[in-house]
Amino acid sequence: MANDFGLEPEIINSVGLKIESLELENFRFFGTDNNVFTLNSQNTLIYGENGSGKSSIFRAFEILGKEKISSKEWKENKNIYSDTYTLIKLSLSNGNEFLLDDDHLEIADFQKELSILKPFLDYKSLLKINYRDLDFHSKKINIYSIVKELFKNYPIGDNLTLSSIKNPDKYFEKLEYILNSLLPDIQSFLSKFSDNFWIDQFVFLKQFTDDDRVEFVVNINLGYAEETIEKHHLFFNEAKLSSLAISIYFAIIKEFSTFQNENALKILTLDDLLISLDMSNRMKLLPVLRDDFSDFQIIFLTHDKELFEIYKNEKDSPFKNGKKFEIYLDESSEIEKPFVKEHLDYFQTARKYFDEFDYPASANYLRKEVERLKEIKQKQENSKQNKNDIFKKFQKLLQNTDLKNSENHSKVVGKLIGFKKGFETETSSEIEFDLTEIKSITDRILNPFSHNDNSKPLYKSELENALDIVEKIRNQI
Numbered sequence: 001m002a003n004d005f006g007l008e009p010e011i012i013n014s015v016g017l018k019i020e021s022l023e024l025e026n027f028r029f030f031g032t033d034n035n036v037f038t039l040n041s042q043n044t045l046i047y048g049e050n051g052s053g054k055s056s057i058f059r060a061f062e063i064l065g066k067e068k069i070s071s072k073e074w075k076e077n078k079n080i081y082s083d084t085y086t087l088i089k090l091s092l093s094n095g096n097e098f099l100l101d102d103d104h105l106e107i108a109d110f111q112k113e114l115s116i117l118k119p120f121l122d123y124k125s126l127l128k129i130n131y132r133d134l135d136f137h138s139k140k141i142n143i144y145s146i147v148k149e150l151f152k153n154y155p156i157g158d159n160l161t162l163s164s165i166k167n168p169d170k171y172f173e174k175l176e177y178i179l180n181s182l183l184p185d186i187q188s189f190l191s192k193f194s195d196n197f198w199i200d201q202f203v204f205l206k207q208f209t210d211d212d213r214v215e216f217v218v219n220i221n222l223g224y225a226e227e228t229i230e231k232h233h234l235f236f237n238e239a240k241l242s243s244l245a246i247s248i249y250f251a252i253i254k255e256f257s258t259f260q261n262e263n264a265l266k267i268l269t270l271d272d273l274l275i276s277l278d279m280s281n282r283m284k285l286l287p288v289l290r291d292d293f294s295d296f297q298i299i300f301l302t303h304d305k306e307l308f309e310i311y312k313n314e315k316d317s318p319f320k321n322g323k324k325f326e327i328y329l330d331e332s333s334e335i336e337k338p339f340v341k342e343h344l345d346y347f348q349t350a351r352k353y354f355d356e357f358d359y360p361a362s363a364n365y366l367r368k369e370v371e372r373l374k375e376i377k378q379k380q381e382n383s384k385q386n387k388n389d390i391f392k393k394f395q396k397l398l399q400n401t402d403l404k405n406s407e408n409h410s411k412v413v414g415k416l417i418g419f420k421k422g423f424e425t426e427t428s429s430e431i432e433f434d435l436t437e438i439k440s441i442t443d444r445i446l447n448p449f450s451h452n453d454n455s456k457p458l459y460k461s462e463l464e465n466a467l468d469i470v471e472k473i474r475n476q477i
Contacts, residue, residue, distance in 0.1 A: 016262060016264050016265065016266035017093055018042075018093040018265070018266070019039050019093070019265070019267065020039060021036060021037060021089075022060070022089070023089040025085070025088075025089070026078060026087065027060060027078070027079065028079060029052075029055075029337070030338060031079060031081070031337050034330075034337065034339055035338075037323075038342075039297070039299075040323060041093045042323045043318050043319050045300050045302075045308060045312055045323070045325075046299065047304075047327065048303055048326075048328075052329045052339075053327055053338035054301050054302075058120070061269045062120050063088065064090070065114040065118060066107070067107070074086065086102060087099060087100070092110075098110075110263075110264060113260055113261075114267075116259070117256045117264075118256075120269045120271075121268075123274075123276070125245070125249060126242050126246065128245075129143060129248055141219065141233055142219065147175065151179070155259055156174065168214075172204065172206070172216050175204075175218075179218070183199060183201075183202070186199060186247050186251040187199060187247075188251075189247035189250050189292070192284065193281075193284050194243055196224065197222055197229075197240060198222065198224075199221070200221040200222055200223040202218060203218070203221055204216075204217070220232060220244070222235075224236075232244070239281045242274060254292065254293075257296075266295060266297065267296060268299070269298075269300075270298070270299070270301070272301065275304075279306075282310075283310075290316060290317070290318040293318075298318055324342065325340060325342055326340075327339065346365045347366070347467075347470060347471070349365040350369060350467065354463065362463060366463070366466060369470060369474075373470070373473055
């Protein structure tokens with residue numbers, strides 16, 4: 001079913017609970033207004049400028065994933081300007097509501113499962129994998145403490161978890177078995193981010209410290225160019241280190257999700273996960289989220305407006321038809337506070353103004369959307385021309401080359417590879433729509449009311465027809 005703006009919502013697996021809305025009242029930076037996020041069980045993309053409250057949202061999700069919440073911890077998250085109650089309220093897809101406030105800090109069943117799954121990742125989570133507990137003797141990273149924490153609730157049968165094993169040696173042996181059993185899944189994720197390095201092995205060992213205590217150690221040895229890299233944090237760049245940590249976390253989250261019951265809350269919350277990477281590496285995350293977490297409700301937060309714009313517009317993005325919000329710092333009063341607004345594109349805004357009977361404003365935003373569609377069409381035409389140029393170059397090469405000569409044959413093959421790459425770069429999906437219809441809409445309806453031309457009345461039926469035509473075109477893209 002289409003939503004109020006004529007768009008099909010992001011399709012999310014119906015199994016499991018999803019979040020309909022999140023309300024934060026007097027929680028950290030949030031007060032009593034601009035504090036509700038209506039998610040409608042959809043994937044959600046949130047942009048927040050620095051200092052606007054984005055981290056408060058992530059912290060709320062972390063609180064929801066706690067095994068227990070103390071009064072002291074709860075009070076630490078109270079808005080410092082508030083002397084009244086603090087509240088986190090969830091409306092869930094099964095119609096139930098759940099809240100935490102000063103008088104109700106009991107953990108619900110879905111929270112217990114979230115505390116096991118721990119589907120909340122930020123850049124600090126990645127640092128724990130790549131820079132945690134450096135052994136200054138071996139110069140290797142010991143990730144034992146983090147994997148111990150991640151796997152403590154791993155089911156081992158008879159309603160027991162890994163943490164129920166009290167013998168340290170048996171615990172360590174079992175942890176080694178579990179982590180190595182996940183190695184193929186970790187490798188699978190890793191290959192989606194980079195195909196030129198891999199995990200060679202997890203190394204489990206026990207050693208004496210300088211004061212003769214027994215220390216449990218888990219190291220990661222990575223493979224690269226037929227070599228084993230033991231001190232990976234010193235050898236690999238930030239992109240590879242981040243993809244390594246993400247792959248480990250994602251494999252663990254997917255594994256734990258198999259133990260959830262069908263009514264569990266299945267969410268994945270990511271906060272500025274790729275903050276230090278270039279855009280090409282950030283783009284690799286989208287197909288992973290789309291393909292491997294299609295049954296999760298994904299909430300992605302970022303302070304990078306460029307990333308927000310790209311993630312919301314990318315054709316195969318899991319956020320393209322989901323919910324989108326922008327948060328800004330409101331400094332209009334003595335006390336700073338968040339200003340939250342739902343992000344609408346040109347067409348959605350045109351629909352909104354039409355429903356509010358502001359037809360000139362609707363026509364103006366519809367014109368912006370039409371211009372955007374024309375640009376897409378023009379890019380497609382340019383792409384076709386570039387492909388024709390590539391084919392002509394290759395045809396000319398074939399005509400002027402003696403392929404019987406093996407040396408010339410090798411040159412042609414090399415050129416062909418180059419042409420193929422150019423062809424793939426210029427290839428885009430076909431977008432079929434008639435610019436004649438678009439031009440008619442622009443000339444008759446949109447241009448007059450975008451240039452303060454009141455000589456021609458704007459009829460509701462004409463504008464509504466124009467909206468319907470543009471919507472059909474959007475659905476073809």
